[in-house]
Amino acid sequence: MVKNNTKIPEEWKEYNIKNICNVLIGGTPARNNEDFWDTKKEMHNIWVSIRDMSNNGKYISDSAEYISDQGVKKSNVKLIPKDTLIMSFKLSIGKVAITKKELYTNEAIAAFVVKDKNLLDSNYLYYVVSGLNYDFDTAVKGKTLNKEKLLNTKIFLPSIGIQNKIAEILGAVDEEIEKINELINRSDKIKSGLMKKLFSDGIGHKGNCKRTKLGIVPVEWEVVSLSSVAKVERGKFSHRPRNDLKLYNGAIPFIQTAEVVGCNGKIYSYHQTLNDEGLKVSKMFPAGTIVLTIAANIGDTGVLQFDACFPDSLVGIKVNEQMDSIFLEFYLRTRKEYLNSIATQSAQKNINLEKLNPLLIIKPPLHEQKQIAEILFAFDNKILIYKKIKINLIQLKKGLLVELLSGKK
Numbered sequence: 001m002v003k004n005n006t007k008i009p010e011e012w013k014e015y016n017i018k019n020i021c022n023v024l025i026g027g028t029p030a031r032n033n034e035d036f037w038d039t040k041k042e043m044h045n046i047w048v049s050i051r052d053m054s055n056n057g058k059y060i061s062d063s064a065e066y067i068s069d070q071g072v073k074k075s076n077v078k079l080i081p082k083d084t085l086i087m088s089f090k091l092s093i094g095k096v097a098i099t100k101k102e103l104y105t106n107e108a109i110a111a112f113v114v115k116d117k118n119l120l121d122s123n124y125l126y127y128v129v130s131g132l133n134y135d136f137d138t139a140v141k142g143k144t145l146n147k148e149k150l151l152n153t154k155i156f157l158p159s160i161g162i163q164n165k166i167a168e169i170l171g172a173v174d175e176e177i178e179k180i181n182e183l184i185n186r187s188d189k190i191k192s193g194l195m196k197k198l199f200s201d202g203i204g205h206k207g208n209c210k211r212t213k214l215g216i217v218p219v220e221w222e223v224v225s226l227s228s229v230a231k232v233e234r235g236k237f238s239h240r241p242r243n244d245l246k247l248y249n250g251a252i253p254f255i256q257t258a259e260v261v262g263c264n265g266k267i268y269s270y271h272q273t274l275n276d277e278g279l280k281v282s283k284m285f286p287a288g289t290i291v292l293t294i295a296a297n298i299g300d301t302g303v304l305q306f307d308a309c310f311p312d313s314l315v316g317i318k319v320n321e322q323m324d325s326i327f328l329e330f331y332l333r334t335r336k337e338y339l340n341s342i343a344t345q346s347a348q349k350n351i352n353l354e355k356l357n358p359l360l361i362i363k364p365p366l367h368e369q370k371q372i373a374e375i376l377f378a379f380d381n382k383i384l385i386y387k388k389i390k391i392n393l394i395q396l397k398k399g400l401l402v403e404l405l406s407g408k409k
Contacts, residue, residue, distance in 0.1 A: 009407040012158045018151035020120050021112040025147060026105030027076025029067050036071030043069055046103035047077070050088045053095040053109075057178050058126065058171075060086070061100040077104040080111040085125050087112070089145040096130045098122055110150055118160055123167035128155050131401050158407065166404045173397045180390045187383045194379065198372045199334060202364055214360055221364045227357035229323040230290075234353060235310035239281040242311075250275025253308040254282070257293050260314065263302035265329055265380055267291060274309055282309040290317040290329050294351040298343050299336030301329050315356060327369035330376045331361060 017023065026048075029036035038045060047067045048060060067077065080086065080103050088095040090108040105111060112129070114120045132153065157163065205218040212223045226232060239247060248254075253270040260267060274282060285291075286307050293300040295313040303325055310316070317332075319325045339359075343349040364372070402408075 007406070008156050009158070012156045012407055014154055014156050016151065017112065017153045017155065020116070020157070021114055021125075023147060023150055024078040024080065024111040024113060025076075026078060026080075026107050026109050026111070028106045029071035029075040029077070033071075033074075036068055036074060038066040038068045038071070041066045043067075045069065045072055046101060048086065048103055048105045048109060050092050050095060050106075050108055053086070053088060053097050054092075057181075058098060058174055059100045060097040060103075063103070067104060072104065076107070078111070079103075080105060081113060083122050084114070085112040085122050085129060086110065087129055089150060093145060094130070094132075096126055098126055110147070120157060121160060121163040121167055123171060124157075124163035125155075127167060127170050127401060128405060131405060156405075156407075169404065170397065170400060173393060173400065177390060177393045177397070180386055180393065184383060184386045184390070187379070187386065191376070191379050191383065195330065195334060195376060198375065199331060199362060203368055203371050214362060217362060218364070220368075221362055223360055224363045225357065226317070226359040226361055229361070229363060230317045230319045230328070232353055232356050233283070233285075233316045233318070234294075234312045235285075235314040235316060236283040237281060237309070237311040239278075247274060247278035247281065249273060250278060252276075252279055252284070253306055254278070255291070255304075255308050255310045255314070257295070257297050257300070257313055260291050260293050260302045261297055261300045263300075264384055265302055265326075265333075265377075266305055267302040267308075268305050270306075270308065279309065282311075284309055285316040286318070288318075288325055290319070290325055290332065291315070292317060292332065292356075294356075296348045296350075298349050298351060299332070299339040301332045303329050313350075315353070322363065322366065324366060324369040324373055326373035326377060327364075328361070330373060335359070335361075 031037075043066065045067045046061075046063045047065050048063045049065070052063045053060060067075075071077075072079075080099055082099055082102055084099045086097055086099060086105060086109050088108055089110050092108075099111075112122075112125060114122055114125070132155075158166075200215060200217060202218045202221065205220070208219045209216045210219045212221075214223050217223070250273050252274040254272045254274045255267060255270045256272070259270055284307055285304060287304050289304045291302050291304060291310065292315045293313065294315050317328070319328055339351060340349070342355055343351050363369075
C-alpha cells in the first residue's frame with residue numbers, strides 16, 4: 001500500500017476515524033449562570049479548555065475551571081472516559097492529550113472514544129493524530145475543523161501488539177523530554193532566586209548594608225544612573241521604504257528584535273545583512289554592545305558577539321571601564337518588568353532615551369561584578385545545554401514518528 005508517497009505494510013489496515021472511535025464534542029454551560037460553575041471545585045467535574053491542554057504534557061487530569069452538577073445537566077457537555085484521546089479542533093488546532101480521569105471538555109475539543117480496545121490503543125492513536133495534516137476551514141476567528149472531517153479522517157492500523165510497541169518507544173522519548181523540561185523549569189526557578197540574591201546581597205559581604213532607592217544593598221555598592229556607566233544610543237535605519245532591496249544583501253550584519261528576544265543573553269545570529277549603501281542610512285555598533293528592545297517587545301536584552309547595525313526599535317548600550325557588560329546585561333533582565341511599566345502607551349509600547357538614561361542600576365565594585373557575571377553565565381550555560389538536549393530529543397521523536405507510523409521500523 002502507498003500513502004503520500006510512503007509505502008505502508010500490506011498487513012496494516014486503513015480505517016476512517018468514525019469506524020474505530022466515537023467522536024464526542026464538548027460544550028460550555030452558560031457563563032451568566034453562577035449555579036453552573038463550581039468555583040470551589042467541590043463537585044469534581046473537571047472541565048477542560050484549550051488553555052488547560054497548553055499547560056500539560058501528554059496526559060491531562062485537571063483543569064483551571066470546574067462545572068457544577070447542574071452545569072452538566074443543563075449544557076451540551078459529554079462525560080469523557082479515562083484513557084481517552086482528546087484534541088483541540090478550533091482556533092488552536094491539533095493540541096492532543098490523553099485523559100487520566102473522567103472529565104468534560106468545551107466545544108473546541110473533540111474526544112476520540114475507542115470502540116474496540118483490541119483493535120486500537122489510545123496511546124498509539126495519540127501519536128497518529130498528533131502527526132496528521134488536516135484540511136482546515138477558515139472561520140471568522142481563525143482556522144477550524146468540522147466534525148465531519150474528523151470522522152472521515154483515514155489512518156492505518158497495524159496489529160494491536162505493534163501499536164503497543166510503537167507507543168512504548170515514542171512514549172520513552174516523551175518521558176525523556178518531560179524529564180528535561182523539569183530540569184529546565186527547576187533550573188530557571190533556581191536561577192531566578194540566585195539572581196535576586198546576588199543582586200541584593202552580593203558576594204562575601206557580612207551584613208553591612210544600606211538602604212537605597214533600589215532597596216537594601218551592601219555598603220560598598222553604589223546606585224547610579226545608566227548613563228553614568230554607559231553610552232546609550234538608539235539604533236538607526238532612516239531610509240524609506242525600509243524594504244528597499246538596494247540596501248541589503250551585503251556583508252554587514254543587521255539585527256532586529258527577533259534576534260534579541262530569546263537569545264539567552266548573547267546574540268550569535270542574524271538573518272539580514274546590509275551593504276555599503278545600507279550602512280550609510282544605519283549605524284554600526286561594536287561587539288560587546290548590550291542591545292535592548294524598546295518597541296513592542298520591551299526590555300529583552302543580549303550582548304552582541306559581532307559588529308552589527310540595527311534599527312531604532314533597538315538601543316545599544318556601550319559600557320565604560322566602570323561596568324562589566326555581562327553583569328549589566330544580567331541585571332537589566334531584572335528591570336524588564338519596570339521598563340514595561342514606564343513604557344509610553346501608543347499604537348505600540350515604546351521607551352525613549354529620556355527614560356533610559358536616568359534608569360537607576362546597582363554598581364558593585366568591578367571585580368564583584370565579574371564574579372557575579374561568571375556565576376550567572378555558568379548557570380545560563382547549564383540551562384542552554386538542557387535546551388539543546390531537548391531540541392535533539394524532539395528531532396529524534398519526529399524522525400521516529402515518520403519511521404514507526406509508516407511501518408519502516
